[in-house]
Amino acid sequence: MAEERLTREAKRLQTREKLLTAATAEFGRVGMADADIATIVSEAGVAHSTFFFHFPTKEHVLLELEAREERLMADRMDEFLATSPGLGAALHKAVDLLAELESTLGRPLFRDFLASHFSTTRPIAEEGLDHPLVLSLVALFDDAIAGGGVDPDLDSMNSAIFFLLGLYALLVTIGEGPGRGAMLDDYVARTLRSLRPAS
Template sequence: MTAQVRPTTREAQRLQTRERILGAAIAEFKRSGMAGVEVNAIVAAAGVAHGTFYFHFPTKEHVLLELERREEARVAAQFERFLAGPHGLSDALTEVVALVRGLEERFGRPLFKELVALHFSPSRPESENWTDHPVIVLLVAEIERARDQGAVHPEVDPFSNAVFFLLGVYGVLSAGEDPDSRDVLLEKLVASTVRGLEIR
């Protein structure tokens, strides 16, 4: 039996400091947007020195990247729990919409839009493979499952369709202002995506 490794006191303090900086940065980003926040404000709110901020996060974008990773993992866990129950492809796509909207509600439109912009930015601090994004992985697997069950056309490319669908969701939520119009567009997006995938 392998013994559990406990973090040392120094490592625990390092993690606590990182969490404090992350929490302070998110609060500042919600208030003023990432571009409008100076590192001075973050370190003052977190009660740390400038050097401590840069030890944990080379740039403000890296803070946002950390937030994006955590939120994507949380959303993916919720989506995975949903997929464990009985559902159809339309239900799965509708659940993705609800989960992404929940993210927008928690962080507010300005911070949500900055997260989306960073997600698709060609200059994001670290390049990643699509398999590093658990929501895409789950959605691709769900389309593959539906295809294997004969509910989706055999020539459908699950990856492309998953990405196009998520781009549509992010686009509607980022660009639209009127909640009713966005609801209608998101419902149409789910319906048209399902129609495009089905065997005719």
């Protein structure tokens, strides 16, 4: 009996993974709003109703994808922070990680990924789901405060959120133009200046 339950659970997870993979491809092609559930289930090789068994809405697919990608980015950020980089290098790493994600997901899905943070229809996350990249940046700012390199009155959580929200807005609006790199560098430079202790 226990073995049957394990087999059923393994099949359920395998089906969910197929749906997530197919949905990610479809979202990357046309964006979440225009994604066709019939195309997703056909690609995953499952019945139409199976999609809704696993994901009540397309937004729930995006929420799960977001959680996975944020965890991966946070893991990579934490590995980088373990090398004890300077604050500027660490903020540039965060920029690079999000730029890589844009390249991996494709622009339509990346826009949906970032826009989901501001959506009024965003599904409520499961209990305990957090934003690992935010927490990695909070640890970075906490270390910078302890080291005396930034304003001691800095609120690490607010600083992490403000930095990422500004970065999200820039990445969504500036596109791939020739001035993109300079603008992102300027954003990091301005952030660093804003963190300095008041004279």
